[in-house]
Amino acid sequence: MKLILQLLMTSLTFLAGITIVSGLGPGSVVINEVELNPQGEASEWVELYNSGDDSVNIGRWSVSIVDTLPSSGKWMGVIPIPRDASIQAGGFYVVEGDDRWVHGNNGTVFLRTDSWAEVDKTPPLSDEEGNDFSWSRYPNGLDTDRRSDWVFIKSTPGAENSLRLVSGP
Numbered sequence: 762m763k764l765i766l767q768l769l770m771t772s773l774t775f776l777a778g779i780t781i782v783s784g785l786g787p788g789s790v791v792i793n794e795v796e797l798n799p800q801g802e803a804s805e806w807v808e809l810y811n812s813g814d815d816s817v818n819i820g821r822w823s824v825s826i827v828d829t830l831p832s833s834g835k836w837m838g839v840i841p842i843p844r845d846a847s848i849q850a851g852g853f854y855v856v857e858g859d860d861r862w863v864h865g866n867n868g869t870v871f872l873r874t875d876s877w878a879e880v881d882k883t884p885p886l887s888d889e890e891g892n893d894f895s896w897s898r899y900p901n902g903l904d905t906d907r908r909s910d911w912v913f914i915k916s917t918p919g920a921e922n923s924l925r926l927v928s929g930p
């Protein structure tokens with residue numbers, strides 16, 4: 762009986778440890794920018810941003826784009842993130858969809874851990890412009906879980922979301 766209790770306590774401590782570790786990490790990584798309808802034949806892409814003070818290991822996480830097609834109902838494209846990927850504090854990470862994907866100009870984007878736990882989710886987005894404008898959190902990284910976190914501005918893959926249209930001083 763004593764052994765069983767000890768084992769139980771050990772597993773509880775272990776589980777608590779896991780919860781604390783995963784609680785620290787994912788909260789600081791957000792879906793920061795979404796290009797659902799790029800110029801020409803380019804692939805769709807999603808930018809992640811780490812707003813925290815520590816590097817976050819995002820190995821084996823995934824980004825999913827979910828759309829609804831008039832003909833066949835729910836469509837989902839999943840972008841797996843490589844096992845050794847991480848994002849530095851204040852850093853960006855851009856993942857690209859498959860250029861053979863065929864779906865509409867709409868999508869809701871999900872960021873999930875390797876155990877399919879949801880880290881972040883966008884509102885339903887629609888991009889009718891086949892150009893370099895994309896849905897972006899503005900100011901960069903703003904996450905209040907409201908639609909107003911998102912604006913449709915000139916895309917900045919791998920860089921801070923900005924209203925500045927022309928680069929340079």
Ligand SMILES: [Ca+2]
Nearest residue numbers: 798890892894
């Ligand atoms: Ca676009």
Ligand SMILES: [Ca+2]
Nearest residue numbers: 881882904906
């Ligand atoms: Ca959020």
Ligand SMILES: [Ca+2]
Nearest residue numbers: 917920921922
């Ligand atoms: Ca950006």
